[in-house]
Amino acid sequence: MEGNDPREKKHRLCGMSAIYAGGNNYKLDARALGASNGRTEANEFMGMPREEKLWSSPEHARKYLARADALPRRTEGEATLLEFVPAGVTRVLDLGTGAGRLIGLMETVRPRAEFVGLDFSPTMFEAFDKRFVGDPRVSRVAHDFAKKLPAMGWFDCVISSFAIHHLAHERKRSLYAEIFELLAPGGIFYNLEHVSSPTEALHDEFLQAIGMSREDEDAENILLDLDTQLKWLRELGFKAVDCHWKWRELALFGGMKPAKES
Numbered sequence: 001m002e003g004n005d006p007r008e009k010k011h012r013l014c015g016m017s018a019i020y021a022g023g024n025n026y027k028l029d030a031r032a033l034g035a036s037n038g039r040t041e042a043n044e045f046m047g048m049p050r051e052e053k054l055w056s057s058p059e060h061a062r063k064y065l066a067r068a069d070a071l072p073r074r075t076e077g078e079a080t081l082l083e084f085v086p087a088g089v090t091r092v093l094d095l096g097t098g099a100g101r102l103i104g105l106m107e108t109v110r111p112r113a114e115f116v117g118l119d120f121s122p123t124m125f126e127a128f129d130k131r132f133v134g135d136p137r138v139s140r141v142a143h144d145f146a147k148k149l150p151a152m153g154w155f156d157c158v159i160s161s162f163a164i165h166h167l168a169h170e171r172k173r174s175l176y177a178e179i180f181e182l183l184a185p186g187g188i189f190y191n192l193e194h195v196s197s198p199t200e201a202l203h204d205e206f207l208q209a210i211g212m213s214r215e216d217e218d219a220e221n222i223l224l225d226l227d228t229q230l231k232w233l234r235e236l237g238f239k240a241v242d243c244h245w246k247w248r249e250l251a252l253f254g255g256m257k258p259a260k261e262s
């Protein structure tokens with residue numbers, strides 16, 4: 001049901017719905033919660049209705065890759081993320097890795113680390129494989145992170161850029177809990193993310209600033225405000241939780257799993 005809350009905006013593009021909600025009073029509908037619409041298996045992609053998963057479409061993935069460099073200010077957020085990665089990290093997981101953009105950046109500053117990129121898009125993995133062919137430090141896991149993460153061993157660093165906002169809010173929180181579990185004590189998590197604006201006007205200004213309109217928006221964006229996500233990370237046990245960089249709806253935030261007490 002669409003409410004009267006002016007902060008809530010339902011986008012209807014390509015016959016799909018997504019939720020834009022500003023402030024902390026986000027609302028969900030069945031689709032934002034990931035409910036099945038009962039379509040047949042033939043129409044499914046990794047257990048989800050295919051037409052509801054834009055990121056399973058090669059065209060959507062290629063369109064993103066073609067414009068990825070053009071997102072204003074993203075390099076500032078990425079550079080800030082790199083600043084927060086300790087020199088001694090040994091094993092890094094990139095959630096929603098796409099073509100491995102973040103891993104490529106991290107490799108330059110942490111050349112001795114091992115990297116695992118997780119995604120569910122075959123098209124993204126084609127680009128990922130081309131980029132890292134023959135690189136023994138880099139591997140990948142095909143998985144839909146709307147579902148529980150598979151066993152992948154421990155990591156001392158989990159990173160993600162512009163991917164987790166595609167999940168329903170409940171799953172964002174439970175994914176953060178799973179990240180906490182797979183981090184070694186003292187491990188860090190940083191998410192360079194698209195967060196919601198507190199008002200519709202600020203959302204429109206953001207879109208204008210990145211050269212987009214409401215019509216161009218990704219129908220699978222389920223934006224959530226930064227404060228809620230910082231609060232969740234603290235509740236889940238992360239320490240030193242903070243937002244280290246923000247420009248309009250782009251934010252770098254995260255924290256550390258406490259080191260074991262000796």
Ligand SMILES: C[S@@+](CC[C@H](N)C(=O)[O-])C[C@H]1O[C@@H](n2cnc3c(N)ncnc32)[C@H](O)[C@@H]1O
Pocket residue numbers: 055064068095096097098099100101102118119120121124143144145146160161162163166
């Ligand atoms: C906007 S792209 C960002 C890619 C990369 N992190 C970057 O910064 O260039 C979002 C990525 O998240 C992936 N993704 C979206 N939903 C996902 C899901 N449920 N499970 C796994 N990957 C997902 C997409 O396939 C895509 O590669």
